[in-house]
Amino acid sequence: MYENNSGYDRGVSTFSPEGRIFQVEYAMKAIELGSCVVGVTTREGIVLGVEKRITSSLMEKDSVEKVVEIDSHVAAASSGLTADARTLIEHARVECQNHRFTFDEPLRIESLAQSICDLMMSFGEGGEENKSKMSRPFGVSVLLAGWDHRRGAPALFCCDPSGTYVGYKAHAIGNGADTARSTLEESWSETLTLAEAEKEVAVILRRTMEESVSADNVEIIRVTPTGGYAPVSEEELKALLEHAEAAAAAVAP
Amino acid sequence: MAFAAAAASSGGPAFFSSAGAAPMAADIGPAAATVVPKSVGIKEHRFEPYDFNGGTVLAIGGKDFVVVAVDTRLSEDYHILTRDVNRSVVLSPHCVLATGGCHTDVTTLHKVIDMRVKDYKHDHEVDIETHSVAQMLGNTLYGRRFFPYYAFNVLSGLDAEGKGAVYTYDAVGSFERVPYACQGAGQRLIIPYLDNVVGFKSRTDKPEGDLTPEAAVNIAKDAFITAAERQIRVGDSIRIFTIARGVAMKEARFAIRED
Numbered sequence: 001m002y003e004n005n006s007g008y009d010r011g012v013s014t015f016s017p018e019g020r021i022f023q024v025e026y027a028m029k030a031i032e033l034g035s036c037v038v039g040v041t042t043r044e045g046i047v048l049g050v051e052k053r054i055t056s057s058l059m060e061k062d063s064v065e066k067v068v069e070i071d072s073h074v075a076a077a078s079s080g081l082t083a084d085a086r087t088l089i090e091h092a093r094v095e096c097q098n099h100r101f102t103f104d105e106p107l108r109i110e111s112l113a114q115s116i117c118d119l120m121m122s123f124g125e126g127g128e129e130n131k132s133k134m135s136r137p138f139g140v141s142v143l144l145a146g147w148d149h150r151r152g153a154p155a156l157f158c159c160d161p162s163g164t165y166v167g168y169k170a171h172a173i174g175n176g177a178d179t180a181r182s183t184l185e186e187s188w189s190e191t192l193t194l195a196e197a198e199k200e201v202a203v204i205l206r207r208t209m210e211e212s213v214s215a216d217n218v219e220i221i222r223v224t225p226t227g228g229y230a231p232v233s234e235e236e237l238k239a240l241l242e243h244a245e246a247a248a249a250a251v252a253p
Numbered sequence: 254m255a256f257a258a259a260a261a262s263s264g265g266p267a268f269f270s271s272a273g274a275a276p277m278a279a280d281i282g283p284a285a286a287t288v289v290p291k292s293v294g295i296k297e298h299r300f301e302p303y304d305f306n307g308g309t310v311l312a313i314g315g316k317d318f319v320v321v322a323v324d325t326r327l328s329e330d331y332h333i334l335t336r337d338v339n340r341s342v343v344l345s346p347h348c349v350l351a352t353g354g355c356h357t358d359v360t361t362l363h364k365v366i367d368m369r370v371k372d373y374k375h376d377h378e379v380d381i382e383t384h385s386v387a388q389m390l391g392n393t394l395y396g397r398r399f400f401p402y403y404a405f406n407v408l409s410g411l412d413a414e415g416k417g418a419v420y421t422y423d424a425v426g427s428f429e430r431v432p433y434a435c436q437g438a439g440q441r442l443i444i445p446y447l448d449n450v451v452g453f454k455s456r457t458d459k460p461e462g463d464l465t466p467e468a469a470v471n472i473a474k475d476a477f478i479t480a481a482e483r484q485i486r487v488g489d490s491i492r493i494f495t496i497a498r499g500v501a502m503k504e505a506r507f508a509i510r511e512d
Contacts, residue, residue: 103373103381104388111377150379 012136013125027080027137027161034079035066036174036208038201039145040184041154044194045224048145049201050077051174051209052217061216071096072228073106074146075221079174080161081139088142088159091119109146109155113165116142121163137161141173147225154223176208183207194222198232199243206244213241303403304329307486308340308353309439311476312409313451313469314417314432318497320466321409322473323351324439324509326489336489336511344370345380346502348410349494350390353437354424355403362402366390383410387420387428394426401425405436415498439480439487446476466495474507481509488512 008014009022016022035051050066067077070092078085095115099107123134141160148155158173159165170188172180183204192200201220206213218241220232232240307328312321327338341351342363350366352359369389373381381389387408394402406422421434433451435443450472453459470493480487489511495503 102389102392103385105382105385108377108379114376150377 011125012123021162024137024162027139028141030139031080031141031161031173032175032177034081034140034174036172036176036180036205037066037077037079037143038170038172038180038184038204039077039143039156039168040170040188040192040197040201041145041156041168042192042194042197043154043190045147045222045227046145046154046156047194047197047201047220047222048075048077048143049198049205049218049220051205051211052219054211054217067219067221067231069229070112070144070146071100071106073149073223074109074112074144075223075229076142076144078140078142079177080141084138085140085142088116088119088138088140092116092142092144106147106149108150109144109148109157110165110167112146113144113157113159113167116144116159117163117165120159120161143171143173146223147228149225152225172204172208175210180204180208194224198222198236198240199247202240202244203247206241206248213244215241302400303355303358305354305403305438306334306356306359307438308356308359308405309435309437309443309477309480309484309487310340310351310353310405310407311435311443311447311473312351312407312419312433313447313464313472314409314419315466315469316463317411317415317417318466318469318495319409319411319417319419320469320473321349321351321407321494321496322470322477322491323353324477324487324489324491326486327356328486331485333489339492341492341494342367343494343502344386345410347380347496348383348386348408349496349502350386350406350408352407353405358402358404362393362404362406365393369393382413383408383418383420384412384430386410387418387430390420390422391426391428394422394424396426398425405440407434407436409494409496411496411498417496435476439477439484442480442484442487443476446479447472466497470495470505474509477507477509 008016012021012023035053038049040047048067052064052066054061067075068089070076076089076092092112095112096107120138123137138161141158144157146155156168156171157165158168158171170184187200198220205218211217215234215237220237222232223229307326310323312319323340325337327334340353340359341349343349344367370381390406390408401424403424408420410418412418418430419434420428420430421436422428433447435447448454473493477491488509490506490508493505493507
């Protein structure tokens with residue numbers, strides 16, 4: 001970024017002369033420091049894999065929750081400031097339940113992404129009339145993975161701190177996301193099965209993570225049209241990670 | 254002001270009416286002091302927000318279609334206000350709401366629901382499904398639990414599988430999906446007929462094969478012709494909507510007796 005931002009990075013309500021809001025761009029930077037999240041869509045369902053940072057052997061591994069259920073048909077994982085993500089997750093869950101109450105149907109994933117982004121861009125120097133406003137951008141990106149019942153198709157959306165959302169066939173955010181994305185560009189195809197996608201997610205996490213992968217620091221979940229949100233069991237996860245190790249060994253003997 | 258001044262200065266007239274001040278007790282004489290002439294009697298003013306303007310709605314669901322019929326007579330007491338009123342609203346290419354009751358409530362409710370359906374389309378970029386309209390209409394009615402819309406709704410459309418769906422409501426939003434329904438002024442005359450010829454209730458001669466849209470339209474016409482014979486609020490004409498899978502919605506008019 002620029003050597004001298006001339007003070008234009010101090011506030012979130014002033015554009016720089018180049019037309020940028022620096023605080024938003026810095027927030028994007030915060031995400032690159034976060035742990036890696038990978039999502040892959042297939043015709044059978046959608047897979048979300050995350051890296052869990054276990055920084056001490058004294059940490060309770062289960063207390064680090066990286067992938068969460070928003071509703072029975074959507075999962076979310078975030079990269080960046082976890083505390084900020086919790087606000088967004090709470091908002092997303094309420095939106096889903098409200099929609100079910102009003103319309104007796106699951107909320108579409110794109111609509112959910114839109115509603116999260118509405119909250120994400122409602123930061124600013126809130127005056128008297130708006131006390132609940134965040135004074136700064138949210139420091140997280142959220143990857144939403146779910147099943148769109150209206151299209152009968154998987155949906156993967158990424159919401160970023162600027163309040164923008166984009167739909168993807170496969171996507172990665174956080175640490176090592178660039179490597180993960182270029183791998184996905186090569187490997188993703190229309191005909192991918194759910195099992196293949198799970199393997200691919202394990203392989204990518206193995207490649208991008210600094211720590212060696214194990215059932216303790218990796219979490220994989222799937223969302224299918226019939227089963228909804230379903231975490232991959234520990235045995236299945238171990239098998240996937242073994243596959244990832246074997247694949248890596250085969251490439252680099 | 255005049256009242257206050259008169260009452261204060263002279264112990265003035267006790268009552269006012271369109272005929273002016275009521276005579277004071279002294280003018281009538283002591284014997285008549287307790288008798289208040291009828292023309293100046295106390296009138297109790299009540300808030301009467303509801304009126305019943307008639308309206309009968311009928312819907313028959315089939316395997317891949319639904320037929321909706323609703324009459325066009327707008328009445329108030331023994332008057333016919335118009336023979337050509339619209340009590341229905343097309344909410345989406347596969348969904349119609351038709352309503353009897355207090356017509357001002359009916360039009361307002363239709364506007365509210367239509368607005369919410371359009372909002373849904375803008376928010377989610379797809380047409381709303383019939384069961385979602387059903388839930389939303391139920392919530393909208395329940396939202397007025399303590400000052401209800403005086404409106405009796407039948408919501409009809411195709412469901413997500415393309416089957417005919419009919420939902421029937423009470424005024425405060427309790428609803429149910431049913432094979433066929435009738436609400437409003439002619440309800441008590443029409444429901445037994447539908448039970449017999451659509452529901453085949455207590456009959457052992459239920460025919461093979463499914464009801465066709467044409468047969469359902471004929472049943473709807475017969476039902477209204479029959480109801481118009483005995484119920485003064487039913488008459489003039491009916492609007493008939495036919496919503497079938499894979500075909501555009503059709504609307505037709507059918508005249509029934511006007512007296």
